[in-house]
Amino acid sequence: MKAVFVAEGGGVVVKETSMPTVEDGEILVRMKACGIDGTDLEKAYGKPLTPPMLGHEVVGVVEESKSEEFEEGDHVFVHHHVSCGKCYFCLNGSLTMCPLFLKTTIIPCGLAEFFKVPRTNLERGSVLKLPSNLDWVEACFIEPVACVLRALKRAGFFAGRSVSIVGAGPTGSLFIQLLKMLGASSVIVAEISPLRMGYAKMLGADVVVNPIQEDFIQACREKTEGRGVDIGFLATPSVKPLQLVIESVRRGGVVCIFGAPEKGEKTAIDFSSLFINEKNIVTSYSTTEVETNMALDLLKTGRTFFKKTVTHVFGLADAEKAFETARDASKSLKVVISP
Ligand SMILES: [Zn+2]
């Protein structure tokens, strides 16, 4: 079978690899759709923070089951990481900080014709059954939508809040859709790719600004009687625009770092202004079964259309082209692999 791996010296390579053997309590899944996201690109081209496995926004059909809970033919979403539920971090609500979290994975990866789900993942509830009529491409948004739902919770978002988003890439676009769906009073977006600016408007952003050509901070103030927004999200793969997000937020507001910075990345911020204006910085890394279940429930309502952000679908054999396309912000938004 074929699977995609990080190539030596950068990029990705499609390789022939052996089919995983399914042990007691495990399942084998035939991949039907898998989204490429910013952390995959970071693994392929940058200095990644997370393990080198590619493809974690994955859905498919159970091909073989040695688990009592699943049968051949079940449509499933699989989350690659799980927490133990017993350690100090889990008991204190920091589920993604559980020592087990980054040790758990699927084998060999999500960007493979088939992959197996280890027993621990199954026992901890990482595999969700999907309705058989749920569209595969829409379903592969469960993981990224879950990540965004968790970030909204960590940032204290609720209806009526004004929000800025720096970066309208694949995830920034999900923020726009979810925030409009959940009743944000205004959503103000900074993005430099004309293609992605167009998508941001189409998805319902109230104001979309190219921060190189226009004053983004001014745009945020104009929408909020001069105050600045309640919450600002940094949804870029670099932490460089953090100061822009901080300045877009009102006094006493919240800044949420969402995009994964490269390993060791630093940036300069004005701490005196941060302090005297009592702005809070929170981060949001990954997601848990709490939010993947919420995301699935949301998709089951039939009222979502996250796949509107998909600009390209490639076959697994064309993964190299898919990654090159996903990397080019001028040409693509969400890129999905489907066998
Ligand atoms: Zn734990």
Ligand SMILES: [Zn+2]
């Ligand atoms: Zn993701």
